[in-house]
Each structure stands twice: as C-alpha cells, then as structure tokens.
Amino acid sequence: MQTPFYLIDRSKLARNMAIMDELRHASGAKTLLALKCFATWPVFDQMRQHMDGTTSSSLYELRLGAEKFGKETHAYSVAWADHEIAEAVTYADKIIFNSISQLDRFDNQSASIARGLRLNPRFSTSGFDLADPARPFSRLGEWDAGKIETVIDRISGFMIHYNCENADFDLFDRQLTRIEDEFGPLLKRLKWVSLGGGIHFTGDGYPVDRLAARLKTFSDRFGVQVYLEPGEAAITGAASLEVTVLDVLNNGKDLAVVDSSVEAHMLDLLIYRISGRIETDGPHQWQICGKSCLAGDVFGEFGFAEPLKVGDRLSIADAAGYTMVKKNWFNGVKMPSIAIRELDGSITLSREFGYADFVGNLG
Ligand SMILES: Cc1ncc(COP(=O)(O)O)c(C=O)c1O
Numbered sequence: 001m002q003t004p005f006y007l008i009d010r011s012k013l014a015r016n017m018a019i020m021d022e023l024r025h026a027s028g029a030k031t032l033l034a035l036k037c038f039a040t041w042p043v044f045d046q047m048r049q050h051m052d053g054t055t056s057s058s059l060y061e062l063r064l065g066a067e068k069f070g071k072e073t074h075a076y077s078v079a080w081a082d083h084e085i086a087e088a089v090t091y092a093d094k095i096i097f098n099s100i101s102q103l104d105r106f107d108n109q110s111a112s113i114a115r116g117l118r119l120n121p122r123f124s125t126s127g128f129d130l131a132d133p134a135r136p137f138s139r140l141g142e143w144d145a146g147k148i149e150t151v152i153d154r155i156s157g158f159m160i161h162y163n164c165e166n167a168d169f170d171l172f173d174r175q176l177t178r179i180e181d182e183f184g185p186l187l188k189r190l191k192w193v194s195l196g197g198g199i200h201f202t203g204d205g206y207p208v209d210r211l212a213a214r215l216k217t218f219s220d221r222f223g224v225q226v227y228l229e230p231g232e233a234a235i236t237g238a239a240s241l242e243v244t245v246l247d248v249l250n251n252g253k254d255l256a257v258v259d260s261s262v263e264a265h266m267l268d269l270l271i272y273r274i275s276g277r278i279e280t281d282g283p284h285q286w287q288i289c290g291k292s293c294l295a296g297d298v299f300g301e302f303g304f305a306e307p308l309k310v311g312d313r314l315s316i317a318d319a320a321g322y323t324m325v326k327k328n329w330f331n332g333v334k335m336p337s338i339a340i341r342e343l344d345g346s347i348t349l350s351r352e353f354g355y356a357d358f359v360g361n362l363g
C-alpha cells in the first residue's frame with residue numbers, strides 16, 4: 001500500500017475495548033467516545049459494541065456521532081449558535097450547555113430533551129496551560145455554586161471535564177473528593193454526572209478495579225448515573241502513521257526525510273512540543289523529518305539498528321488521538337490514506353485522498 005497512511009489496528013483497539021467493558025461492568029458507569037479526539041468512523045462498528053455512545057464539541061461532530069455511532073448521543077459545545085440549536089436537539093439525547101447564559105438563551109428550544117451544564121471545579125490535572133480547563137479566566141463552564149443553584153431545576157446533569165492524561169488514580173480520587181465536598185448539595189439534585197475524559201485507565205498498570213469502585217461509590221452516594229468521556233483512553237496505542245524515507249542527508253546529524261509532515265499529519269506533536277514515538281532501538285541515531293518546508297517539521301530522533309536509506313518504511317506510533325482529526329493540507333502534502341488492520345491480519349484500505357480533495361478544501 002502506498003505510504004503515507006494511518007493504520008488502525010483492530011486487535012490493539014480490542015485491548016482497549018476489553019478494559020472499557022471491564023470498567024463499565026464493574027462501575028455501572030457509561031462511556032461515551034469523545035469525538036474531538038477520534039472520529040474515524042470506519043472502526044465505530046467495533047467500538048460501539050463496547051461503549052455507550054458519543055459526545056461532541058460541535059454540531060458536525062454531534063451529527064456524526066448520531067449517524068455513524070448511534071446509541072446515546074451527548075451534545076456539548078462551548079457556544080451554540082442560534083441557527084444550530086434546532087438541528088442539534090434533533091440528534092441529541094442530552095444537550096450540555098457551557099454557560100448559564102446559553103441555557104437561558106436556548107431554554108425553549110432545548111426543553112424537549114435532557115439538559116446539563118458544564119461545571120468547572122477550578123482545578124485540573126493538566127500539565128499544559130493550553131489544555132488546562134481550569135486555566136485563569138477559563139471560559140469552560142460555570143463554577144459559582146450559588147449561580148448554578150438558581151438554574152438547577154432546569155438541568156438534570158453536570159459535565160465536569162478536568163482530567164488530562166491522568167494516569168494517577170490517587171490524584172483522581174482526591175480531586176473527586178474535592179468535587180464531592182464543594183458541590184455535594186448540587187450533585188444530590190441531579191440524575192447524571194459526566195466526569196469528562198482525560199483518565200488514562202487503559203494505560204499499563206492502571207488500577208481499573210479501584211477506579212470502578214470509586215465511580216460506583218460516587219454514583220451511589222449522589223444517586224446519579226455516571227458517564228465518562230474517554231478519547232485518548234479509548235484509542236491510545238491503536239494506530240500508527242506509516243511513512244517511507246524519501247531522502248537522507250547529514251548536516252552534522254543523520255537526517256531522514258519522510259513522505260509525511262508533522263505539521264500536516266501529527267499536528268499535536270508540534271502544538272505540545274513533544275516528540276513522536278517510533279518503536280526502534282539501535283546505535284544509529286537519526287532525526288526523522290517531515291517533507292514540508294517548515295524548518296521545525298521534525299518527528300523526533302531515534303536509534304536504529306542500521307543506517308537508514310531511501311525506501312525504508314517507518315511506523316510512527318500513537319497516530320490516533322488528536323491526530324487524524326487534525327490532519328490538514330499544509331504545503332499540499334499528500335494526506336495519508338486511512339487503512340485498517342483487521343483482526344485476521346489483513347489490511348483494508350478505507351479511504352484515499354487526492355488532488356481533488358486538496359482543491360475542494362480551498363474553494
Ligand atoms: C469535554 C471533554 N470531554 C472529553 C474529552 C476527552 O479527553 P481525553 O481525550 O483526554 O480522554 C475532552 C478533551 O478535550 C473534553 O474537553
């Protein structure tokens with residue numbers, strides 16, 4: 001198959017989905033796929049057997065979730081526009097407003113379905129200011145319990161997203177206790193609470209049993225259905241970006257240019273200033289570079305068993321979360337195809353992109 005392509009591996013996805021089931025069954029919590037992280041719908045047939053539905057950040061994600069995943073569909077947006085709300089309500093089982101003012105504005109249009117409000121507990125586990133929902137002056141949710149009390153009879157749930165790649169169960173436990181202590185009287189008046197995403201429960205060694213027990217205690221204490229909104233936890237480790245070396249040179253370091261681009265195909269690495277990951281080891285240190293004209297278009301430096309040469313195939317790990325949803329046409333670099341490694345090992349080409357897609361994207 002012609003590189004570049006994203007390769008989603010169903011057996012790796014199955015590993016995460018098995019943990020998803022373990023957590024759901026032991027805790028009673030429902031899990032909704034966060035489409036902002038991963039929305040590659042050709043593998044939804046597999047995911048829908050192990051998750052309860054989807055949650056969204058926009059009208060289009062909401063519609064995609066309703067049409068391609070089905071089951072329970074949560075509609076969240078930082079701000080709904082007037083022209084979106086009537087359509088949004090037709091797809092959603094629950095609509096979650098980011099602010100009291102949006103709840104007020106769309107009070108009539110949303111009265112036919114369950115409504116929730118985003119609560120901002122004013123702390124998070126994010127190590128990145130950019131991704132910290134509790135950053136100073138954050139617009140993400142309401143935090144004043146007195147104000148929320150005045151609208152509590154119009155909502156049946158809260159969405160509280162405050163974790164980010166949190167692999168530390170004890171930290172999760174402590175922060176949930178803070179939420180219970182600070183917002184307990186409000187929580188008692190609700191039917192459901194979504195604790196958002198960002199809990200790294202499919203990571204190696206994560207104590208899934210303790211998380212399940214903690215969620216169950218929370219659910220029992222407040223009489224609420226708990227939801228989680230995993231993005232990363234659902235798909236971590238399940239996809240790679242397959243590329244080919246196009247050129248090699250040495251400008252003080254050994255450099256290999258591949259037929260892909262960080263800026264265009266793994267943008268999150270640049271945004272968060274982190275290195276990509278290649279499962280390789282060896283004495284030959286090479287910098288793997290993208291083919292766009294951006295000077296810093298670099299996937300990272302890795303050790304290889306042999307010096308690289310033109311035509312070598314490389315596999316860049318963790319290409320599912322916040323990666324495929326962010327691919328773009330920067331420099332007109334050919335957009336990676338989407339391929340799926342089936343459970344029997346065969347590979348299905350799901351989608352190829354060409355010049356027509358590039359042109360169509362711009363006018
Ligand atoms: C409201 C909400 N829910 C869920 C998620 C998914 O988080 P993660 O992919 O870290 O699990 C996010 C991330 O942006 C979010 O903002």
Ligand SMILES: NCCCCNCC[C@H](N)C(=O)O
Pocket residue numbers: 128131132133163164165197198231272274322
């Ligand atoms: N891997 C580098 C950090 C990525 C942070 N992801 C942020 C998305 C997240 N769900 C959020 O914005 O809360």
